[in-house]
Amino acid sequence: MLRNYFKIALRNLWRHKAFSIVNILGLAVGMTACFLIYLYVHFETSYDAFNTKSDRIYRIISDIKTPSELLQWSSTSSPIAINMQHDFPEVESSVRIGPESFLVRKGNEKFQETNTLVADSTLFSIFDFPLVHGNPATALKEPLSIVFSQTAAKKYFGDANPIGQTVLLTGEGFPALVTGVMKDIPENSQIKADMIVSMSSLRRFQPHSLDSEWINFGVQSFVLLRPNANAKALEAKLPAFVQQHTGASLAKAQMQLTLHLEKLRDVYLYSTRDDSKTGNINNVYIFSIVAIFILAIACINFVNLTTARSADRAKEIGIRKVAGSTRWQLAKQFLGESIVVALLAFVVAVLLSWLLLPLFNQLAGKQVSPPFFRQPVYILYLLGVSLVIGFISGLYPATVLSSFRPVSVLKGRFVSGSGGTILRKGLVIFQFTISIALITATIVVYMQLKYMRAQDLGFNKDQTMVINTNGDPAKESFRQSLTGIPGVVSTTFSSGVPGGDIATAYSKLENHGGEMQTTSLMVYFVDFDYLQQYQMKILAGRGFSRAFGTDTTQAMVINESTAKLLGYSSVADAVGKKFEQWGRQGRIIGVVKDFHYMALQQEIKPMVLRMEPNAYQMLSVKVAANNLPATISAIETKWNAAIPARPFSYEFLDQSFNKQYQDEEQFGRLFLNFAILAIFISCMGLLGLASYSTLQRTKEIGIRKVLGASVSNIVGLLSVDFLKLVLIALLIAVPVSLFSMNKWLQDFAYRIHLTWWMFVLAGILSIIVAFVTISFQAVRAAVANPSSSLRSE
Numbered sequence: 178m179l180r181n182y183f184k185i186a187l188r189n190l191w192r193h194k195a196f197s198i199v200n201i202l203g204l205a206v207g208m209t210a211c212f213l214i215y216l217y218v219h220f221e222t223s224y225d226a227f228n229t230k231s232d233r234i235y236r237i238i239s240d241i242k243t244p245s246e247l248l249q250w251s252s253t254s255s256p257i258a259i260n261m262q263h264d265f266p267e268v269e270s271s272v273r274i275g276p277e278s279f280l281v282r283k284g285n286e287k288f289q290e291t292n293t294l295v296a297d298s299t300l301f302s303i304f305d306f307p308l309v310h311g312n313p314a315t316a317l318k319e320p321l322s323i324v325f326s327q328t329a330a331k332k333y334f335g336d337a338n339p340i341g342q343t344v345l346l347t348g349e350g351f352p353a354l355v356t357g358v359m360k361d362i363p364e365n366s367q368i369k370a371d372m373i374v375s376m377s378s379l380r381r382f383q384p385h386s387l388d389s390e391w392i393n394f395g396v397q398s399f400v401l402l403r404p405n406a407n408a409k410a411l412e413a414k415l416p417a418f419v420q421q422h423t424g425a426s427l428a429k430a431q432m433q434l435t436l437h438l439e440k441l442r443d444v445y446l447y448s449t450r451d452d453s454k455t456g457n458i459n460n461v462y463i464f465s466i467v468a469i470f471i472l473a474i475a476c477i478n479f480v481n482l483t484t485a486r487s488a489d490r491a492k493e494i495g496i497r498k499v500a501g502s503t504r505w506q507l508a509k510q511f512l513g514e515s516i517v518v519a520l521l522a523f524v525v526a527v528l529l530s531w532l533l534l535p536l537f538n539q540l541a542g543k544q545v546s547p548p549f550f551r552q553p554v555y556i557l558y559l560l561g562v563s564l565v566i567g568f569i570s571g572l573y574p575a576t577v578l579s580s581f582r583p584v585s586v587l588k589g590r591f592v593s594g595s596g597g598t599i600l601r602k603g604l605v606i607f608q609f610t611i612s613i614a615l616i617t618a619t620i621v622v623y624m625q626l627k628y629m630r631a632q633d634l635g636f637n638k639d640q641t642m643v644i645n646t647n648g649d650p651a652k653e654s655f656r657q658s659l660t661g662i663p664g665v666v667s668t669t670f671s672s673g674v675p676g677g678d679i680a681t682a683y684s685k686l687e688n689h690g691g692e693m694q695t696t697s698l699m700v701y702f703v704d705f706d707y708l709q710q711y712q713m714k715i716l717a718g719r720g721f722s723r724a725f726g727t728d729t730t731q732a733m734v735i736n737e738s739t740a741k742l743l744g745y746s747s748v749a750d751a752v753g754k755k756f757e758q759w760g761r762q763g764r765i766i767g768v769v770k771d772f773h774y775m776a777l778q779q780e781i782k783p784m785v786l787r788m789e790p791n792a793y794q795m796l797s798v799k800v801a802a803n804n805l806p807a808t809i810s811a812i813e814t815k816w817n818a819a820i821p822a823r824p825f826s827y828e829f830l831d832q833s834f835n836k837q838y839q840d841e842e843q844f845g846r847l848f849l850n851f852a853i854l855a856i857f858i859s860c861m862g863l864l865g866l867a868s869y870s871t872l873q874r875t876k877e878i879g880i881r882k883v884l885g886a887s888v889s890n891i892v893g894l895l896s897v898d899f900l901k902l903v904l905i906a907l908l909i910a911v912p913v914s915l916f917s918m919n920k921w922l923q924d925f926a927y928r929i930h931l932t933w934w935m936f937v938l939a940g941i942l943s944i945i946v947a948f949v950t951i952s953f954q955a956v957r958a959a960v961a962n963p964s965s966s967l968r969s970e
Contacts, residue, residue, distance in 0.1 A: 197518070200479055203861040204522035204566065207475020209529040210854045212559055213537050214468035217847075220545040221461050224365045224445035228305045230401060233269075234441040235408060237261070237398040238450055242433040243683075245696035245742060250394055251450035255387035257436070258398035259297075260422060265414065267406040272299045273376060274368065275396045278647065280823055281372070282345040283333050287824050289647065290329075294370040295379060301359075303401045304368065310340050311357025321346070322375040324357035329371040346374070348649060348822060351381055364544050367445055367455065391423035392430055392683075399441070412438050430683065431695040459921065460844055467848075470611045471855050472566070477604040478862035479518070479570040515571025516564065523563035527556060540850065542843040602902055608859040609906035609943060610913070615852035617914040617939040618921075621931065622845040625922065628929045629838055635772025636675060637712040640666075641830040642798040642812070643674050647823065648791075655819035656796060662815070664801045664808030669710045670793040672702040675774045676834035677795070684785070686735075686765070687754035689744035696742065699774070699784035700758070702792040708734070708769065710799055718752035718767030721788060729788045731763030737771045739783035758787065776837035777927040797830070856943075860950040867899060867951050896951045903947045907940040914939070 191197070225231050237257060241248040258271035278291045300306070301313035308316065309327065316324050323344065330339050339355045346353045353374070362369050379387060387393070402408060415436040419427070427434055439448060446456040538544050546552065646652040652670070659665045673679050679699050688694040701707075705728075708720040716737065721728045733756050740748045748768040756763060771781045800808050809827075816825045878891055886894075915931060922928040 199861055199864065200518055201522045201525060203478040203858050204475050204519060204563075204570075205525035205529060206854055207472050207478075207858055208522060208526040208559065208563060208566065209533065210851055211468045211472045211475075211562070212526065212530055212555075213533065214464050214471075214851070215558075216534075216537075216546045216555075217541055218461055218465050218468070220365055220543070221446065221456055224456065225367060225441050227363055227366070228441070230303065230305075231441050233402045233404065233406075234303060235400050235402065235438040236441060236444055237400060238437050238439050238448075239394060240435040240437065241394070241697070242435075243695050243697055244431055245694060248697055249450055251448065252394045252396060253398040253436070254391050254394050254423075255396050256389065256391055256422070258396075258400060259388070261400060261418065264418060265411060267402055267411045268400045269403045270299050270303055270401040272297045272303050272399050272401075273396045274300070274399070275376075277374065279346050279372070279374065280348055280647065281333075282350065282822065286333065287822065288332070289645075289824055289826065290372050292369065292371045293374065294368070294372075295374045295376050297376045300373065303399060306359045306362060308357045308359050310338055313357070316357035317373065317375040318377075319354075319356075320375060320377040320381055321351055321353040322356045322378070323353045324359055324373045325355060326359055326361045326371045328361055330355075330358045346378075347382065348647075351378075353378070392426055392432065400438070408438050408440075412436070432683075457840070457924070459924065463917075463921070464847070464851075467615070467851050467855075471851065471858065474608050474611060474855055474858045474862065476566060476570045477608055478858050479515070479566075481604060481862045512568065512571045516567035519563045519567025519570070522566075523560055526559060526563070530555075530559070540843065540846050542839060605859075605863055605899075605902050606906045606909070608862050609903050609947065610909045612852070612856045612859045613907055613910035613939050613943045614914045614917070615848070615855050616942055617910065617936060618918055619845070619849045619852045620935050620939060621914075621918045621922070621929070622841070622848055624929050624935070625925065626838060626841055626845055629777045629841075629925075629927070630835065632773070632777060632927065634675070634834075635713065635770055638675065638830045638834055640800050640802055641710075642800055642809070642827045643677075643830050643833065644796045644798065644812075644816075644825075644827045645794060646796055646820070648794050649820050649823060651819045652793065652796065655816060658815040658819055659798065659812060662808060662811045664804060664811070666799040666801055667706060667710050668799070669706040669797050670704045670790075671707050671795050671797065672700075672789070672792045673774075674795050674797060674830060674833075675711075675772065676776070676830070676837055679774060679784070680792075682758050682785075684759075685757040686739070686743055687756070689746075689750065693755070693757065694743060696783065698739065698758075699782055701774070701784070701786050702789040703786050704788065704790070704793065707786070707797075710797060711772075713772055714770040716768045716770050717747075717749035718765070720767055720769075721786075725766075727763070728766070729790070730761060732766045732788065733758070733763060734767045734769055734786040735765055736769050736781070736784050738781050739785060740768055742783045756785075758785075761787070761789075776834075778837075778925050780926040856946060860946060863899060863947055863950050867895065892952055892956055896948060899951045900944060900947060903944055904940075907936075907943065910939070911936045 225234075228234065236251065237253050239248075239250045239253050241250065255273060258273050262268045262271040274294055274296045277293045277295050278289060279293050281288050281290050296317060298315070298317040300317060301308065307313075308324070311324065316322060323346075325333070325339065333339065333344065334342060334355075339358060342355045343352045344355065345351065359373075387396075402411070419434050419436060423434070439450075444455070446458040446461065448455065534546060538546065546555075646655065649655075656668050656670065659668055679701065681697050682700040683695070684698050684700075685693040685695050686698075703721070705721045705723050707713075708715065715734075718734075720734060721732060725732070735751060737748055740751045743751060743754075745751045751765050751768055754765045756765060769786070773781060774784065775781075798812065812827075813825045816823075878895075881891065881894075914936065918931060922931075
């Protein structure tokens with residue numbers, strides 16, 4: 178019996194090749210899109226899941242209340258983690274991790290390793306970063322110990338075992354011992370590094386001990402709780418812990434510290450500490466919904482195309498029933514055909530997934546999945562989904578087709594019920610509602626990205642090379658050597674540049690009431706030329722000037738937001754007020770117009786600029802646009818002459834600043850591609866309904882043509898009903914899109930406003946696509962010879 182069902186299914190598919198190809202391709206595309214989104218969602222939700230103790234690992238986070246604001250940081254002071262391990266039996270182990278950048282030299286090779294961490298020796302006992310060489314218990318125990326990733330070790334030592342070898346760290350050339358080689362850290366890990374240096378090494382690089390600095394917040398701290406330990410109960414004990422160890426210091430600094438425990442698995446998708454941008458749970462939800470909708474559209478497409486052929490199969494069903502087939506037997510046959518179609522679609526989907534996965538990884542900007550056939554379980558998942566789709570999608574057609582009365586269909590009086598027509602139209606409305614919503618979303622994402630790129634940033638980022646000197650002693654002589662290069666317009670030193678890292682400084686500034694207000698401020702340390710080169714606008718007072726010798730130690734420039742924080746109704750009133758910051762005292766000499774030192778996802782916060790030559794790291798070089806390769810080559814030559822121990826590297830500021838929007842751009846590209854797929858599948862569904870309507874009205878079309886109707890009359894007659902469905906879908910899609918995209922835009926501090934033309938454009942595009950799709954079938958019916966349709970009666 179099953180063999181007979183299978184043979185009949187294949188014969189019917191072969192007999193109606195066009196319908197079969199559309200059916201199979203529609204399902205295959207839908208399954209492929211859904212599967213790729215599943216890989217993305219699975220990857221995003223699997224961050225840090227490879228750690229076998231992840232359910233017991235917590236990050237310690239800090240809420241710091243000052244007289245001016247509440248600071249929510251992901252970092253803690255260095256002594257907190259080790260003292261928690263000592264004071265609380267619930268804590269099995271702890272580890273501190275901090276980002277660093279080291280100059281590493283081996284023979285004539287030199288690299289500025291930026292993807293580097295310093296960490297305690299307990300790192301490998303808490304996190305699952307397996308070592309292929311070395312002892313994880315002791316690899317980071319001694320000062321000047323280094324663990325390389327396999328990729329980094331190969332860069333320095335080739336295929337040889339590097340254990341026991343030495344490299345030189347920093348410009349001073351501290352000899353560091355290679356004590357371990359770890360497997361490359363997985364892509365879905367928040368802790369990433371090519372090189373890990375022992376935390377105890379910092380004692381060699383710094384004159385002071387971090388273990389006693391309770392109010393210097395600069396490291397990420399993690400604790401591993403004992404099995405069955407209650408994290409909430411432990412968190413309730415932390416206020417007393419803080420008061421005991423550092424209450425007096427905090428009170429003196431006018432700070433209130435509250436510690437919290439954050440689950441490791443929650444950090445990537447849910448944490449908003451430091452305004453950090455990692456994962457986005459809203460994007461995960463959005464893509465999950467899109468996957469469900471695309472799969473639903475594919476199933477609807479299958480139902481519409483199958484029921485469109487109901488008239489063709491009516492007589493076949495009538496004859497089978499007369500021959501003794503029961504309704505259940507016919508239903509099984511149609512369900513079997515549906516499953517055969519789904520299995521054929523599964524084969525196509527496997528092929529498409531295999532071909533598209535590298536491109537999808539590229540669009541996502543990360544390796545969301547290894548090569549397809551290395552994960553056989555994925556193929557099994559896809560097979561299971563295809564069988565379920567085949568069964569569910571075939572239920573309605575099987576029920577409808579098996580219910581035909583043989584007397585009616587054999588006498589030629591077969592007419593589809595109005596209930597089925599309403600359902601099919603409802604399904605097409607549902608399809609195009611989703612498609613229009615996706616088109617609207619794509620337009621909004623594109624406009625938001627365009628808005629961010631075109632926004633006035635408050636500074637000039639064009640034609641600016643940024644060279645990180647890492648504070649090398651020869652940095653000033655290198656700068657001076659650039660003055661003779663024709664393509665170099667100007668240069669300026671600073672501790673940071675817009676779009677890069679920025680320091681925070683606990684400060685006291687005189688407010689509008691004459692009191693010294695304590696606050697934490699963002700700070701750039703800059704030289705005399707910084708404001709002029711970046712074309713930042715001074716609103717009140719003046720910028721730094723060589724005419725005033727005290728500017729190097731006693732002057733501060735604040736931004737508008739700082740003036741507002743201090744309560745000044747006019748920014749000019751802030752000029753001349755006192756400040757205290759990191760041991761320096763002086764006066765505010767000017768107020769600069771707010772500029773976007775971070776991406777537009779974040780509001781401009783209070784920040785200040787001061788002069789501190791020892792803090793200068795970044796050299797910004799304004800270059801002429803003409804003959805740029807020669808200018809860069811000349812700068813590199815000067816670098817190699819002045820700072821030969823360090824590798825030369827640079828970035829252009831406009832490119833590095835725009836990297837902050839990389840996640841949104843990748844989101845937009847993915848969204849656009851899935852929107853196109855959804856529209857493509859929806860058009861197939863509309864084509865199915867158009868085909869069904871044309872079959873039902875074959876005789877009517879023939880009579881109209883005999884009576885003189887033109888091709889355009891016939892096309893208009895067949896198209897108008899379908900375009901009404903698209904317009905209904907547009908009316909439904911507008912409020913849905915308005916709500917969802919307003920919510921998405923809330924992630925941006927500076928964002929566009931949704932306007933009517935975005936929805937009109939989405940509607941016009943959907944109508945054009947629908948009309949083209951319908952016209953294909955309508956024109957085909959309109960140009961057919963009417964004698965053929967009338968003779969068939």
